[in-house]
Amino acid sequence: MKKLTVFSLLFSLLVAWNSSAQTKIELTHQENAPIISKHIYGHFAEHLGKCIYEGFYVGENSTIPNSAGVRKDIIEALKELQIPNLRWPGGCFADTYHWMDGIGDLDKRPTIVNTWWGGTTEDNSFGTHNFLNLCKELGAEPYLSGNVGSGGVQELADWVQYTNFKGKSPMSDLRRENGKEKPWGVKYWGIGNEAWGCGGNMRAEYYVDIYRKYATFMSNADVDGGLYKIASGANDDDYNWTEVLMKNIPKSMLQGVALHHYTVIDWADKGPDIDFDEETYFKSMKQSWLMEELITKHTAIMDKYDAEKEVDLIVDEWGGWYDVDKEKSRGVLYQQNTMRDAMIAGMNLNIFNNHADRVKMANLAQTVNVLQAVILTDDEKMILTPTYHVMNMYKVHHDATLLPLTFNSPKYSYGEESLPALTVSASQNSENLTHISFTNIDAKSNHEITIDLNELDIKTISGSILTSTSLQEYNSFNNPSKITPKNFKDYTLKRGILTVSLPPFSVVVLKALQD
Ligand code: AHR
Numbered sequence: 001m002k003k004l005t006v007f008s009l010l011f012s013l014l015v016a017w018n019s020s021a022q023t024k025i026e027l028t029h030q031e032n033a034p035i036i037s038k039h040i041y042g043h044f045a046e047h048l049g050k051c052i053y054e055g056f057y058v059g060e061n062s063t064i065p066n067s068a069g070v071r072k073d074i075i076e077a078l079k080e081l082q083i084p085n086l087r088w089p090g091g092c093f094a095d096t097y098h099w100m101d102g103i104g105d106l107d108k109r110p111t112i113v114n115t116w117w118g119g120t121t122e123d124n125s126f127g128t129h130n131f132l133n134l135c136k137e138l139g140a141e142p143y144l145s146g147n148v149g150s151g152g153v154q155e156l157a158d159w160v161q162y163t164n165f166k167g168k169s170p171m172s173d174l175r176r177e178n179g180k181e182k183p184w185g186v187k188y189w190g191i192g193n194e195a196w197g198c199g200g201n202m203r204a205e206y207y208v209d210i211y212r213k214y215a216t217f218m219s220n221a222d223v224d225g226g227l228y229k230i231a232s233g234a235n236d237d238d239y240n241w242t243e244v245l246m247k248n249i250p251k252s253m254l255q256g257v258a259l260h261h262y263t264v265i266d267w268a269d270k271g272p273d274i275d276f277d278e279e280t281y282f283k284s285m286k287q288s289w290l291m292e293e294l295i296t297k298h299t300a301i302m303d304k305y306d307a308e309k310e311v312d313l314i315v316d317e318w319g320g321w322y323d324v325d326k327e328k329s330r331g332v333l334y335q336q337n338t339m340r341d342a343m344i345a346g347m348n349l350n351i352f353n354n355h356a357d358r359v360k361m362a363n364l365a366q367t368v369n370v371l372q373a374v375i376l377t378d379d380e381k382m383i384l385t386p387t388y389h390v391m392n393m394y395k396v397h398h399d400a401t402l403l404p405l406t407f408n409s410p411k412y413s414y415g416e417e418s419l420p421a422l423t424v425s426a427s428q429n430s431e432n433l434t435h436i437s438f439t440n441i442d443a444k445s446n447h448e449i450t451i452d453l454n455e456l457d458i459k460t461i462s463g464s465i466l467t468s469t470s471l472q473e474y475n476s477f478n479n480p481s482k483i484t485p486k487n488f489k490d491y492t493l494k495r496g497i498l499t500v501s502l503p504p505f506s507v508v509v510l511k512a513l514q515d
Contacts, residue, residue, distance in 0.1 A: 022499070025407040025424060025451045036427050038084040038398035039361035040352045041391060042143070044317060046091035047126075048117040048370050049331030055368035055377055056134070057126045064380050069126070070134050073382045074368060077375055078138050081388065082395050085141040085188065087316055087363045088131050092116035092198035094190070095149030099159045102127020103178055116198060118332040132163065132184040141188060143316075143363070148192030148214055148232075149200040157217040160189070166222045188228050188361075190316070191215060194260065195232040196241060204244035207232065211245075215253045230314050233258030234298065236290070242298050246305035256314040256361065259298055262371075263288040263344050264321040273322040273335040274472055278443050281340055281471055282414035284320065285441050288344045289419055291318065292351050299358045312360035315352065319365045319372030319387075320344045330378065333370045337385035338474045339483065339505050341372050342466055345390040346423065346439030346507040349397075353425035353437075356402045364391070376477075383480040389466050393485055393509040396435040400427035403434065407449070412442040421447055422502070434458070434512040440502040443471060447502050454496030459515040461498065463488035467506035 045051050058064045058071055065072040089097050093116055101110050102124045109124040135142040144163070146156040161171035163186045172183065191214050192199045195207040202210065211231050220226035231254055234241035245257055264270050265283040276284075298313060322335050345364070352359050364387070368375045374388035402425070409420035421442040428434050434456055440447050465488035475482050488508055491500040502508055 021410065021448070023407055023410055023422065023447060023449045025405050025449050027426065027451065027453070027455070028404045028406055030404050033402045033404060034357040036353050036356040036397045036400055036402050037360045038082075039141070040349070040356070040359060041083065041395060041398060042085040042087065042316075042361055042363040043078075043083050043367045043374070044087040044091070044363040044365045045367045046117075046370065047089050047093045047097070047114055047122060048091060048366065049333050050369040050377070051366050052089075052126050053122065054331070055370075057130065059125065067137065068133060069130065071377070071382070074375055074377075075134075075137060077382070077384060077388070078140075078367070081374070081392055082398065083138060083140045084398065085143050085361065085363070086135055086138070086367070087143040087145060087190070090116075090145055090193055091317070092194065094145035094193045095147050095151070095199045097147055098151060098155065099128055099147075099162075100155070103129065103162075103174075128159075128163065129178065129180060132186065136184070142184065142186050143188035143190065144186055145190040145193050146214070148195065148210060149198070153214055153217050156191075156214055157219065160186075160218045160227070164219070164222045183222060185223055187223050187225075188230065189218060190230045190232065190258070192232040194235065196235055196238065199232055204241045205248075208245060208248040211249055212253060228255040229253065230256035230258055230316070233260065233314070233316075236261050237294060237297070239297055239301055242301045246302055246311070251306060251310055254311050256312040257302065258314045258316045259294065260317040261291055261294055261315065262317070262319060262321045262365070270321055270323045273325065274338060274474065276340065276472065278414060278471075281443060282412075282417070282419070284340055285343065285347075285412070285419055286417070288320075288347055291315075291348055295351065295355045295359060299355065302358065309358060313355075313358045315359060315362040317365045318348060318362060321371055331369055335371060336474045337373060337376070337387050339386055339468050339471045342386035342390050342483070342507055343439060343441045343505055344372065345387045346394075346437065347441060349390070349394050350423035350425040350437060350439055353397055353402060353427065354404070378477050381477045383475045383477060385475060386466060386483045389483065389485050390507050393464055393466065393507065394437055396429070396433075396509065396511065397425070397427045397437065400429040400435065402427055410442075410447050412445070414443075421445070422449070424449075432514050434514070436510045436512070438500065438502055438508045440504065440506050442504050444504055446504060449500050449502065451498045452496060453493070453498050453512065456512065457515045458493065458496065458498075458512040460513045461491060461493050461510055463491065463508055463510040465503075465506055465508045467503055471505050
């Protein structure tokens with residue numbers, strides 16, 4: 001008994017010493033360091049649950065203030081976030097969607113049954129014009145996901161002509177008849193979605209030929225630099241999928257290869273959105289961390305066929321996915337958003353930033369009321385989630401130059417297992433402002449880091465932090481500002497050495513001004 005007590009004491013001292021030990025982060029030099037594409041901060045809006053209908057789109061006759069039927073509060077919140085792009089209309093829905101059903105007179109539009117998500121009947125009132133005009137209003141690039149699974153080559157070729165062609169043609173004339181003289185000039189096109197699953201259950205070998213055929217008939221006319229075509233990519237660690245795509249699609253036809261990875265602990269039992277324990281939290285963090293390994297390994301395959309890095313890796317679906325609480329559910333795949341989601345966002349965005357040489361776009365699933373949403377609505381009420389705040393804090397990295405870092409992260413341990421507790425990324429923008437973002441996923445321990453910033457000649461530092469008193473906390477319709485960024489002061493800058501103390505489950509972003 002006595003021995004045990006001494007042992008426990010020693011153990012506690014060791015843990016305390018370990019958690020107070022400083023981690024040294026080195027800024028490394030890299031000639032031609034990559035730009036962190038702002039498109040890494042992209043979003044995804046599918047016809048699913050209450051994302052489009054009763055989320056974005058309430059219709060022009062709604063009492064909720066709207067612009068052409070889209071909620072003004074959502075538009076304002078997304079403008080503040082400076083969302084660079086928006087992917088639509090799916091997801092799985094995309095391979096069932098026939099774009100022509102969503103144009104022209106409202107009362108003549110056929111209905112569509114959302115077979116993948118809840119079997120609801122939609123009236124097609126939110127269509128191509130609504131989406132592309134919304135993107136224009138948001139200042140975001142549209143990313144259209146084409147129907148390959150159940151649509152034809154001509155149908156997709158026509159959609160391209162309808163949205164992009166300036167001259168006279170059957171499709172551009174139809175667009176004009178529907179009230180849009182000038183084309184939108186849509187650059188980003190997905191050729192199918194999850195072709196290995198809901199997009200047609202294809203084998204990679206079959207899909208590459210399908211891809212080549214569809215891509216052939218999509219005209220580059222009237223888009224500067226031509227269309228940016230994205231192949232439906234691998235599910236998680238299906239490295240063979242990436243290999244077959246890279247080997248068999250000519251680079252001239254392929255600008256991006258997608259990858260989907262969700263933070264889900266078990267597809268058969270995803271666990272609750274709010275009432276999770278630390279064991280479940282740790283499992284979520286472990287799944288989320290897989291993103292680092294997945295990007296590294298898919299990149300290595302791409303490097304084999306494309307050393308010049310002409311083809312980009314596009315993580316066009318990512319985020320946390322939990323069980324829908326049937327009692328509370330406000331729609332298919334509706335879930336609350338806690339500090340766990342803030343950790344997922346902070347960690348993944350740091351991972352994407354640090355892989356900015358290959359990852360050029362990512363799309364969080366999904367924008368409103370679905371999965372790891374940045375916005376939740378309840379009739380006229382709207383709240384911004386912790387994930388929204390992380391995206392907003394990190395937007396300083398948009399199109400800034402990556403400052404590569406090296407360090408050995410302290411561990412976050414649970415039971416016998418451990419994970420790196422910290423992810424960090426840094427960038428310098430065109431105004432010579434340096435930003436460093438830190439995410440400490442450790443549920444219990446503070447971690448202290450130091451960085452020698454002497455070379456950057458930093459004069460002043462300021463910062464913000466997102467944290468809370470428990471991992472399970474969230475913003476509710478009754479308490480929408482429970483979790484919001486606060487000023488952060490727990491750092492010192494002495495003789496060019498920055499020391500920062502990062503509390504458990506926190507996201508911190510620092511701004512460093514040069515002399
Ligand atoms: O984002 C929800 C679904 O997840 C999408 O429809 C699909 O592409 C993926 O499986």
